[in-house]
Amino acid sequence: MFLKNSWYVAGWSNEIQRSLTQRWIIGEPLVLYRTQAGKVVALTDRCPHRRAALSKGNLIGDTVQCGYHGVTLDCSGACVAIPGQQQIPPSMKVRTYPVVEKWQWIWVWMGDPEAADESLIPDFRYNSEPGWVSTGGCIDVKANYQLLTDNLLDLTHETYVHTRTIGTNEIVETPMTQRVEGNEVHVQRIIKNAPPPPLFSRVRKLEGNIDRWQVIRFQPPASVTIDARAYPAGTDDLERGLRWFSVNTITPVDARTSKYYWTITRCFAQDDAEVTKTIHDSIYTTFMEDVEVLEAQQIMIDTDDSMKAEVGVRADGGSVAARRIVEKLVKQQSTALAS
Amino acid sequence: MFLKNSWYVAGWSNEIQRSLTQRWIIGEPLVLYRTQAGKVVALTDRCPHRRAALSKGNLIGDTVQCGYHGVTLDCSGACVAIPGQQQIPPSMKVRTYPVVEKWQWIWVWMGDPEAADESLIPDFRYNSEPGWVSTGGCIDVKANYQLLTDNLLDLTHETYVHTRTIGTNEIVETPMTQRVEGNEVHVQRIIKNAPPPPLFSRVRKLEGNIDRWQVIRFQPPASVTIDARAYPAGTDDLERGLRWFSVNTITPVDARTSKYYWTITRCFAQDDAEVTKTIHDSIYTTFMEDVEVLEAQQIMIDTDDSMKAEVGVRADGGSVAARRIVEKLVKQQSTALAS
Amino acid sequence: MFLKNSWYVAGWSNEIQRSLTQRWIIGEPLVLYRTQAGKVVALTDRCPHRRAALSKGNLIGDTVQCGYHGVTLDCSGACVAIPGQQQIPPSMKVRTYPVVEKWQWIWVWMGDPEAADESLIPDFRYNSEPGWVSTGGCIDVKANYQLLTDNLLDLTHETYVHTRTIGTNEIVETPMTQRVEGNEVHVQRIIKNAPPPPLFSRVRKLEGNIDRWQVIRFQPPASVTIDARAYPAGTDDLERGLRWFSVNTITPVDARTSKYYWTITRCFAQDDAEVTKTIHDSIYTTFMEDVEVLEAQQIMIDTDDSMKAEVGVRADGGSVAARRIVEKLVKQQSTALAS
Structure with a gap:
């Protein structure tokens, strides 16, 4: 079993830019991207709708639009748009992972976000x-x-x-x-x-x-x-x-x-x-x-x-x-x- | 679990001619061929003798001769020849599948042959x-x-x-x-x-x-x-x-x-x-x-x-x-x- | 289940010389080599220390030195050197397999060494x-x-x-x-x-x-x-x-x-x-x-x-x-x- 309450390197700082990048860490798929303001975001790379890989979709502003049916998620993992309907079920969301850029690398906290402690970065x-x-x-x-x-x-x-x-x-x-x-x-x-x-x-x-x-x-x-x-x-x-x-x-x-x-x-x-x-x-x-x-x-x-x-x-x-x-x-x- | 009582396409009509073709459907291997009279036959692609792939054998008239030891099966899956012996055990047989050619395709019924109903073809x-x-x-x-x-x-x-x-x-x-x-x-x-x-x-x-x-x-x-x-x-x-x-x-x-x-x-x-x-x-x-x-x-x-x-x-x-x-x-x- | 009390061919006589060769027999990895006196040796190809493949190490005289941390084993599978320490734990050893060269081939006995009987070689x-x-x-x-x-x-x-x-x-x-x-x-x-x-x-x-x-x-x-x-x-x-x-x-x-x-x-x-x-x-x-x-x-x-x-x-x-x-x-x- 992996240690989840821990930071892991997801890539070099300069690797994650204004596009969607897939990375697997301790068996979990993540999609990473950089917001317009320059902050790196890491979400679960599985659309909550039909589990398509979000990393194959589009980065629109600071949101990720699933490339299959257009479900759109923001940096917090919350759904902000479902094509063809107004109502958004509260369960339509993915996990967002705490991210820190430090020492040239992008660090992702894979465990309980409450426990994410930047001082634990090596x-x-x-x-x-x-x-x-x-x-x-x-x-x-x-x-x-x-x-x-x-x-x-x-x-x-x-x-x-x-x-x-x-x-x-x-x-x-x-x-x-x-x-x-x-x-x-x-x-x-x-x-x-x-x-x-x-x-x-x-x-x-x-x-x-x-x-x-x-x-x-x-x-x-x-x-x-x-x-x-x-x-x-x-x-x-x-x-x-x-x-x-x-x-x-x-x-x-x-x-x-x-x-x-x-x-x-x-x-x-x-x-x-x-x-x-x-x-x-x-x-x-x-x-x-x-x-x-x-x-x-x-x-x-x-x-x-x-x-x-x-x-x-x-x-x-x-x-x-x-x-x-x-x-x-x-x-x-x-x-x-x-x- | 797959639906067995159903027709599935095994190929294009023009793909199955006077030779042996292997196809896998719902996990089962089939050997397909066309008889001299032009009818398509589908048998289990496993010799009942030693489980060799029949599709690697020979089409002789309307029968399939296993390419390993020569056990020969007819369109009904029944054995018609075993080299070196006269007696044929009744269990020396394979399953034959109902086949229909329709709308350019070859349809095979994977379930109970009694239940094969041509009107269920899409x-x-x-x-x-x-x-x-x-x-x-x-x-x-x-x-x-x-x-x-x-x-x-x-x-x-x-x-x-x-x-x-x-x-x-x-x-x-x-x-x-x-x-x-x-x-x-x-x-x-x-x-x-x-x-x-x-x-x-x-x-x-x-x-x-x-x-x-x-x-x-x-x-x-x-x-x-x-x-x-x-x-x-x-x-x-x-x-x-x-x-x-x-x-x-x-x-x-x-x-x-x-x-x-x-x-x-x-x-x-x-x-x-x-x-x-x-x-x-x-x-x-x-x-x-x-x-x-x-x-x-x-x-x-x-x-x-x-x-x-x-x-x-x-x-x-x-x-x-x-x-x-x-x-x-x-x-x-x-x-x-x-x- | 394989028959262990049996001889299996591990290679041609002329294949095994003064270097380390890996062979798998009945699921077990072996390292083979020829001693300076010309006798073929077969040991389990797994260092008892950290399970590195011994066959990636060095043949030094008639001993195998693990290529990872230098643990050195003799023809009997016993450890004769551990870098940085004098004491050698008795459990630091690998299995040695009976070997016979006969009819151009190298035969290895995969079972109980006591039962190895050369007359059983085909x-x-x-x-x-x-x-x-x-x-x-x-x-x-x-x-x-x-x-x-x-x-x-x-x-x-x-x-x-x-x-x-x-x-x-x-x-x-x-x-x-x-x-x-x-x-x-x-x-x-x-x-x-x-x-x-x-x-x-x-x-x-x-x-x-x-x-x-x-x-x-x-x-x-x-x-x-x-x-x-x-x-x-x-x-x-x-x-x-x-x-x-x-x-x-x-x-x-x-x-x-x-x-x-x-x-x-x-x-x-x-x-x-x-x-x-x-x-x-x-x-x-x-x-x-x-x-x-x-x-x-x-x-x-x-x-x-x-x-x-x-x-x-x-x-x-x-x-x-x-x-x-x-x-x-x-x-x-x-x-x-x-x-």
């Missing part, structure tokens, strides 16, 4: 921070969203999956620490005096070994920020090093399909388009390596009828803690609905 | 009427057949879906009347003194406004005839106007797949091949607009677990009445089977 | 016999494996499906005899004084009619050898005739998907590459004719809700006996598991 400030430059994308993945958050919370996989870009042997040799703070999980690994990974050398002149920081923050249900730093070994001199945030948030489309939104936001060589391109292309390639592993993993999970439990290792600490938090929040949600 | 006489010329086709649709009959019984959708051909604003502004007669539904809309829709002007010189008639007749489970007329406004002068029948019958392939058979049959410019081509191409395009809407609607229905009822509007009158008739007939069929 | 000696030359292949079939063994045990189908290569009318006109010996089924047909089938004439100069032998041996669950002979009619002179073994074994991938491994092994014109090519291409074409029939048959079985039993004919004797043996063995297996 802290992705570096996507929009002055002095920082970001590049990113969205990848369709045929896997459950939690396989993606698991992946991001245990970076030992970099050593095996990403040797061409960001993986090095020293990652697995360095212990991680993790702690839970409220509903957040923090995982940290500091690798001392090791050669830089290939991608670091490609975008930053790094002489000799580095100290490398991986400071990971999980915010439920599916957002992970990685504060990645590289200093010349033994110094704290970021001027001669590298720092970026890897910002990741996963939107479940359904139980086996996800949209993986990502950015890399850096505070060095901000004006160097070549560096931006190298980072973009390398990280895209890197994440596609993950996708290959995760989609194969999803098949192995789906076809497993052995009833055997997975066997834990020390490096799972972060992902296990994150799954427990989501589980707890889903349980609270069920209790709230039952009471 | 009245599509204009497909074959002297002085009338028809053009038509068959469209595969990934939607339940009732979404198609709903569509044909509420033409307000033309205003939203078909603005390029037959839709005008005046349609939705004009009230419909409907009445139920026995197991038929009749819906009528007469639009007075309005501009002609684009397609009418393309095939008929119409000066000024028209009076437009849409006289719809539903015959269960899935046939809809539309008597479409356009007179110069204020006259009853069909000589200077336009009249055609839109003849439509839907064959359910299974619960989510349909074959939509259609013709447009007209009594003007009968010899003008250009007019025939314009009508054919425009109506095909028009119906493909419906298909896009209906296939999206089917997805929205399949993925809806909200348990919310659809909300009715006045224009639904015809389609609601038609669904009630089919429901009643299906219920009668279940009662008959149980008694 | 007798396919002619695949490797001195003086015999074989050609063969593997065909993916979207049908249950028993539709394939049924097919091979009733060669009357050759008359209908394979008229271009090995089918003649005389096959169905000649009675078969069959007998069950232990868990094997033997079916025999001797056709006297009949014209040779087209393929025989293409690969062997045969003047006049032949006596044709089809001596079929079924070994459970899915292996069928056909000893095919053609003598000049009335002689027993194989010098002027033709003899080959058609060796067939089917590996169920899942309940509706199979891998059909086949060879034709002959003891004439052994050095004639042209004959090898003609036999290979003709038999491949012949078996693809079967595949078309069987995949259509599988669809007809899947869509049949009539609850009607199939109707038997005399020629079914062999396939019915074979299915009974498999059924009995599966039942014994269930009893053994329950006790």
Whole structure:
């Protein structure tokens, strides 16, 4: 079961304009559009009349006219016109979802609108921070969203999956620490005096070994920020090093399909388009390596009828803690609905 | 559940010749062929021996020889030969379906053969009427057949879906009347003194406004005839106007797949091949607009677990009445089977 | 339910080398590789840690390193390394399957390893016999494996499906005899004084009619050898005739998907590459004719809700006996598991 009382990314801010766009989130179809005043609206993409897809209709002013029989709904989801009749039944309406635009993305609250709390939007400030430059994308993945958050919370996989870009042997040799703070999980690994990974050398002149920081923050249900730093070994001199945030948030489309939104936001060589391109292309390639592993993993999970439990290792600490938090929040949600 | 005691179109008369053709109707596979004497035969397309598809076998005289082990069945579905043995078990047989060729189509009775009543074949006489010329086709649709009959019984959708051909604003502004007669539904809309829709002007010189008639007749489970007329406004002068029948019958392939058979049959410019081509191409395009809407609607229905009822509007009158008739007939069929 | 206590072909001997290969057998994923010493290993292709596909990882010496987080397993399925920790939980292991290489193929025992009995591998000696030359292949079939063994045990189908290569009318006109010996089924047909089938004439100069032998041996669950002979009619002179073994074994991938491994092994014109090519291409074409029939048959079985039993004919004797043996063995297996 998905966490409904939560914000999910429905797209990039610049994707939603003066037309109708369909998006699926936690199994529900939404139609998104921007009002004349510039506000993004998200409605259920199912006409209350005969369940046609509203996203195939027309945006007229700030209203959506169903493309089948012309039933017209406003931003609140209320019906404002039914062709051929004056009377409008009160049940002729769709759900409207709270929407917030923040950190380059459009966030939709999928649960009880009363409970929509903007402060629960993950802290992705570096996507929009002055002095920082970001590049990113969205990848369709045929896997459950939690396989993606698991992946991001245990970076030992970099050593095996990403040797061409960001993986090095020293990652697995360095212990991680993790702690839970409220509903957040923090995982940290500091690798001392090791050669830089290939991608670091490609975008930053790094002489000799580095100290490398991986400071990971999980915010439920599916957002992970990685504060990645590289200093010349033994110094704290970021001027001669590298720092970026890897910002990741996963939107479940359904139980086996996800949209993986990502950015890399850096505070060095901000004006160097070549560096931006190298980072973009390398990280895209890197994440596609993950996708290959995760989609194969999803098949192995789906076809497993052995009833055997997975066997834990020390490096799972972060992902296990994150799954427990989501589980707890889903349980609270069920209790709230039952009471 | 499908209505079994009913005729369904299995194909165009000229499609079934001296070879074996497979067709699926209400979830059942049929093999069709024409005998040497010219009669169309429909048998279950499953060999009683090992369930091979008979349609992959050979037509030998008026018998079907299974292409796997040579079991041979005659027009009645009885086995007339088993290679390598003289004795034929009485259970070695398949069902034969009553077949009638009428109005250019091949009709198959899917229920109790005793109950097959030729008078229940929809009245599509204009497909074959002297002085009338028809053009038509068959469209595969990934939607339940009732979404198609709903569509044909509420033409307000033309205003939203078909603005390029037959839709005008005046349609939705004009009230419909409907009445139920026995197991038929009749819906009528007469639009007075309005501009002609684009397609009418393309095939008929119409000066000024028209009076437009849409006289719809539903015959269960899935046939809809539309008597479409356009007179110069204020006259009853069909000589200077336009009249055609839109003849439509839907064959359910299974619960989510349909074959939509259609013709447009007209009594003007009968010899003008250009007019025939314009009508054919425009109506095909028009119906493909419906298909896009209906296939999206089917997805929205399949993925809806909200348990919310659809909300009715006045224009639904015809389609609601038609669904009630089919429901009643299906219920009668279940009662008959149980008694 | 599949017979687990049985050997199944996982591939050709030369397919499995010093890399990781995935294969699915009776619904279970396996990773196969060859050790440095040349022995083939088969492990469950699911990492016990997070169920990643081990076959996407690395072969390091004789161990498999998971490509996700580096968990490393040896040939016995035991874990020998977990990155970042010394302690290895005893449950961190996968199943290893008994493997035997024999008759050009790799055989995997899918059941209780204690019960693995090499003498149960079908007798396919002619695949490797001195003086015999074989050609063969593997065909993916979207049908249950028993539709394939049924097919091979009733060669009357050759008359209908394979008229271009090995089918003649005389096959169905000649009675078969069959007998069950232990868990094997033997079916025999001797056709006297009949014209040779087209393929025989293409690969062997045969003047006049032949006596044709089809001596079929079924070994459970899915292996069928056909000893095919053609003598000049009335002689027993194989010098002027033709003899080959058609060796067939089917590996169920899942309940509706199979891998059909086949060879034709002959003891004439052994050095004639042209004959090898003609036999290979003709038999491949012949078996693809079967595949078309069987995949259509599988669809007809899947869509049949009539609850009607199939109707038997005399020629079914062999396939019915074979299915009974498999059924009995599966039942014994269930009893053994329950006790």
